[in-house]
Amino acid sequence: MRWIWIDAFVEFVSKQRASAVKNVTLAEDYLHDHFPGYPVMPPTLMIEGMAQTAGILVGEARGFAENVILAKIRSAAFSDYAGPGDQLRYDATVDSLDERAAVTSGTVFKNGSQIGNVDLMFSHVNQAEKTLDLPDHNFVFTQQFMNLLAGFRRLDADGSGITHGG
């Protein structure tokens, strides 16, 4: 199943922050039902877009060693709709990160104007924790997600790929 709600990373500073964009298009089926004649992207999917941006940021910080699970939406607030033709940008910043979990804060922009804030908490789940009855492989960071970062590395203008902030 395709469940990718960001199109490309436009900035990625390891362990610090990342920005991804999402172009909303009428080619997406859900817009024809939400709502008929008045297509708007459900805010829940914008939260998912932020979770994917921030989740990859958090996963990369620890070498994708663990499954990074969205554990809690600490807060989410939106002041405007987004629809076909709009470009969303998700800016995510790492606030806290350790072996247990990570906290991120995020801002959502529509065509350059801020329309929301989404603060999230992720839990690190190691595949070795058999008590959780999880699959043996990393089921969060599938090849589809990894391709997003690979694409960013290819597109990065100076060829340096992910930057590592001081």
Place this chain on the structure above:
Amino acid sequence: MAPSRDEVFTTIREVLTDALGVDDDEVVAEATLQGDLGAESIDFLDIVFRLEKAFAIKIPKGELFPDDILNNPEFVDGDKVTPEGLEQLKAAMPHADFSQFADAPFVSKMPELFTVNTIVNYVEIKLAAA
């Protein structure tokens, strides 16, 4: 200068209203995090992160909310904590009030040790040691 207990409580009340989505007036000293304020397991970690930020302290895993002591079979007998287990808990949680729990140390009653006051006591101990 270290903040007063009232100041610590006020900050912790803000932390708990943000983390748990409860109202100010629900956060009273005796309120239990799970029973009264509806905290779920992931909320405990959220509270730890928020406390670290609010008070600029570092809270090692299991220090505020010990979560592995009762995994030791020597410390649990059926549905009760053994005397040895109780001593371990008391040593690990000098910030908790055991006066009621010690009389009937049922494992199921352990969440009642985690009250707003427990957090206030813990933060005061941490700030005093800083």
